[in-house]
Amino acid sequence: MNTELSDRQHMILRAIIQNYLETGEPVGSRTLSKSMEVKLSSATIRNEMADLEDMGYIFQPHTSAGRIPSDKGYRFYVDSLMADKEQELNELKNVMLEKTDKIERVLKQAAKVLATNTNYATMVSAPVNRRNTLKFIQLSQVDSEQIVAVIVMSGNVIKNKIIDVDEEFSNETLLKLNMLLNTTLNGMSIEAINLGLIARLKEQAGIHSKVISDVLDAVADIIQVEEDMEIYTSGATNIFKYPELSDNQSAQEIIHAFEEKQQLAELVSETLSGEENHGIQVYIGDEAPVKSMKDCSVVTATYELGEGMRGTIGIIGPKRMDYEHVMRTLKTLQNELDAINHKEGSTPPS
Amino acid sequence: MNTELSDRQHMILRAIIQNYLETGEPVGSRTLSKSMEVKLSSATIRNEMADLEDMGYIFQPHTSAGRIPSDKGYRFYVDSLMADKEQELNELKNVMLEKTDKIERVLKQAAKVLATNTNYATMVSAPVNRRNTLKFIQLSQVDSEQIVAVIVMSGNVIKNKIIDVDEEFSNETLLKLNMLLNTTLNGMSIEAINLGLIARLKEQAGIHSKVISDVLDAVADIIQVEEDMEIYTSGATNIFKYPELSDNQSAQEIIHAFEEKQQLAELVSETLSGEENHGIQVYIGDEAPVKSMKDCSVVTATYELGEGMRGTIGIIGPKRMDYEHVMRTLKTLQNELDAINHKEGSTPPS
């Protein structure tokens, strides 16, 4: 058996997949023979289909049914799409950027736009920064019982913490503490702040060491928040539009995965860790690291917000998804997000 | 026809509802006659059931089926529950408060705990503050090109904004600006900041009026964020556990409502605007202002976080929900959240 596909097989396979993408029904030889540009009889096509089935590109859901693309078949189709030159599409641009200035809102809207645009379920992960360093710390007296600590990280991630205090701090005391914190911690990475450093800090702070503790707690908090990754989803109910997913309990499982987000986080990690990044990745069926999506295809793209902050956009739909449209849309959105980059110092969602 | 229920009718209606809550199946006379403590023949019960049906408390989904409680029947049941003295339940307390300090996380977890605890879909709305006043503003130089504005509102709602600047500000300038902002705006409500005030501010700020604008923008932003209400949901897929909801497309609609959250927001508004607040409200079927939940019951509670910040906790489930458990759990959670009150100055979700 030859592992290469003849031109005609190419053509037929392609036709099968495209037809199936549209209708969602197994496609038979007769249908193809009538709809294809090159005229071939159904019998001929049947023969070729038998071969394609042998090679694993398509299969029958049951005897005497038409053919359906296998995962391998989808893979072929997607790969051949990849090879195509990418087209432009910038209608999204306007929709996206109007009246959004905060990253969180941008991302939420991105998920939404993507969902309505594609009719699939979508997710967008907030960017995570791997190498965080402290940029600036400031303590300010809010009222007699509380001071607020403002912590600015590289990438302008900001975190506040209200700290309860017993006594009112004098301006000089605050100034001194601010000075101490900034000179000691400025530019430090999270990992560099170790116990020794902390002890030294507290010693220098003297009677105000409790405040230092609280501030450091807040710093530690930032990392924690970063760790349980923020993911925005939209259009989960779109999967009901595809009978092959909405039937059994797979719909439940998928929607549950969307709700819990834990599994999506894995997906994001997977995507972000891929070497060939800043590209678009397609997971077909079992290729995705989420069991509940074994009947789905997942298309993801990585975007970069500058200073090493990377996030993921993803689309989850049936295997018979409109890969071409999806990939093009994703590409566009990716570019949009990349472009925001140094548009504004923004507070990522906390 | 007498509109009052006899004791026996009370008892039978109660038994019907409780049985239906457990099984989800229409309950027939024979079942009841066997399961009830007081011994009555099925025929007798049939007669009473016929009366109850006439009065509108129960109905048959079809001829020759058992009886199902009508909305009126559920209402009766709930009302009689309301009358019961409330019992305590504080197992939630520990689950809730461990390692959560930020309101956002608390609320998210509240929704989750509630969902797993009750097996229904849940929602928790972040508290909104109606009468916001400014408490404190501080500008700090982060680096040579950026300063950060920290705005603290009453209720310790904190907001940051990074402002790009051309020149590096001197310490004195910043000090002066801070002084100006605080003396002018401190204690002011949002509504009180009008154009005249803004103009005066800018004038006093002289060449730095742009910074003032940016700060005020950030202040305006807070309100905007407050307006599109933040709602956390959990356990939406729980509705799949109840066949009467998961069947047709009602599941889709409900889950969609959960995803979009727009409709939930209406529900929250409704709850918050109710006079008899700080109580627990129950919407049965059409009573809820959300069409997609016509086959559900919705139980909501209002909690208060001090300083007039009020939010809502809600449970959405089938009409045959375990009202007793739900209301008890809700009550407990409500108390929990109320108790957090002045526990810590926390940043609500932005």
Next chain:
DNA sequence: GTTAGCACTCAAATAAAGGGAGTGCTAATA
């Protein structure tokens, strides 16, 4: 007032039948 008994109803489950799309194979054709 309560109960036993009986005929009746109707949803849901099961079974049977028919239709139809599609296949594989063989034999004829270009």
Next chain:
DNA sequence: TATTAGCACTCCCTTTATTTGAGTGCTAAC
């Protein structure tokens, strides 16, 4: 040799019929 027409066969899906059983309403007896 590659293609095509034809045919018997398979198997899913839909429709229709049948059965089953839980439950009711009613009447008559207790």
